[in-house]
Amino acid sequence: MNRAINNLLTAMADDALIQGHRNSEWTGLGPIMEEDIAFSSMAQDKIGHAWALYRILQEDLNGSDPDRFAFLRNEKDYRCCHLAEQPNGEYDFSLVRHFLFDHAEAVRYGRLEQSSFAPLQPLARKLKGEIKYHTLHANAWVSQLCRAGEDSYIRMQAALNRCFPLALGLFEPPEEEAELVATAVYPGEKALQEEWLDRIYNILSPAGLNLPAMEDVTPAYGGRRGYHTEYLQPLLNEMGAVFRTDPEAIW
Amino acid sequence: MENNQSLDPRVNRLQLNVSGEPVVVRDGENWNVFEVFHQEKRGAHHEHVGCVHAPNAQLALVFAKEQFGRRKKCVNLWVVRSADILAFNTEDEDMFANNLEKTYRDASGFKVMEKINRYKKSGKE
Numbered sequence: 001m002n003r004a005i006n007n008l009l010t011a012m013a014d015d016a017l018i019q020g021h022r023n024s025e026w027t028g029l030g031p032i033m034e035e036d037i038a039f040s041s042m043a044q045d046k047i048g049h050a051w052a053l054y055r056i057l058q059e060d061l062n063g064s065d066p067d068r069f070a071f072l073r074n075e076k077d078y079r080c081c082h083l084a085e086q087p088n089g090e091y092d093f094s095l096v097r098h099f100l101f102d103h104a105e106a107v108r109y110g111r112l113e114q115s116s117f118a119p120l121q122p123l124a125r126k127l128k129g130e131i132k133y134h135t136l137h138a139n140a141w142v143s144q145l146c147r148a149g150e151d152s153y154i155r156m157q158a159a160l161n162r163c164f165p166l167a168l169g170l171f172e173p174p175e176e177e178a179e180l181v182a183t184a185v186y187p188g189e190k191a192l193q194e195e196w197l198d199r200i201y202n203i204l205s206p207a208g209l210n211l212p213a214m215e216d217v218t219p220a221y222g223g224r225r226g227y228h229t230e231y232l233q234p235l236l237n238e239m240g241a242v243f244r245t246d247p248e249a250i251w
Numbered sequence: 252m253e254n255n256q257s258l259d260p261r262v263n264r265l266q267l268n269v270s271g272e273p274v275v276v277r278d279g280e281n282w283n284v285f286e287v288f289h290q291e292k293r294g295a296h297h298e299h300v301g302c303v304h305a306p307n308a309q310l311a312l313v314f315a316k317e318q319f320g321r322r323k324k325c326v327n328l329w330v331v332r333s334a335d336i337l338a339f340n341t342e343d344e345d346m347f348a349n350n351l352e353k354t355y356r357d358a359s360g361f362k363v364m365e366k367i368n369r370y371k372k373s374g375k376e
Contacts, residue, residue, distance in 0.1 A: 034305065035314065136313060
């Protein structure tokens, strides 16, 4: 049972850590100062979410120190999805990814408020406000950029087409998912994905954006089992560079 | 084309077209300045704290939250387009010049406590 919960929390935490790190790469380069600050601040929030989950792993499931766990694992031991690993590219891609990612977070944490695994309940309640802001921010940009002329609209639709199969990887079932569902830790990835599709449809549809048809796309699975894209290892090298110079240092 | 060598994307992205001429964005054409008002607790006044630059009111509010609502206590924010604020000209300051002489307009002259005490006393008897 603990192994199953461990897999779930590691996947959630690694998603937040890697996505947070990617988003932080925009710091200082955002399109305008106000957006730079908002996006950087949300990137910090995500690292905070990852830290909170690593702490639960440490305290309730005999895990290791959060910093060591975050920075010193081998690439194969990470459980993040391929969506988070992708390089930032243009801002349209980063924004659409942020939109899809944070709505998935909103759905997931919303359901975890009722988790039978007690430590997740207070965490889910605590993060609710932050995630609400993240989705508000993403929604505002999606509706603005879809009405900002042809070029802008085409770019948003193209970014959505590219992100969507990757985003389905957020809902790749973790190992031993059946056990987690049976014991009411959470409702399972299929249920979360259904709810997520409803949520994003309600924003994308008024913005005139079309979700690719499910039968035309292949979900980018593999991350939850340790199979990653070529982009993860260079990210890990950079993210852990300072920590690895002296893992025993006290900050 | 002579590109601006600044590393600040807001500067070097201004030269977007091939001829290298800066793109002119007229006041209010795409982006506006919005004044931000911060409320510290429910029922308190909203106080002016600064401004943000945004394409619409919704995004102004989104930006204001991170610019002005993330450090000290905040329960709500207002934003309003700076251009929608009507103000007096600075040279009309003389309209307010004699305020200090009109002390009879101050509320400090009312002796409310006397009345209250009298009322309390009458209740006891």
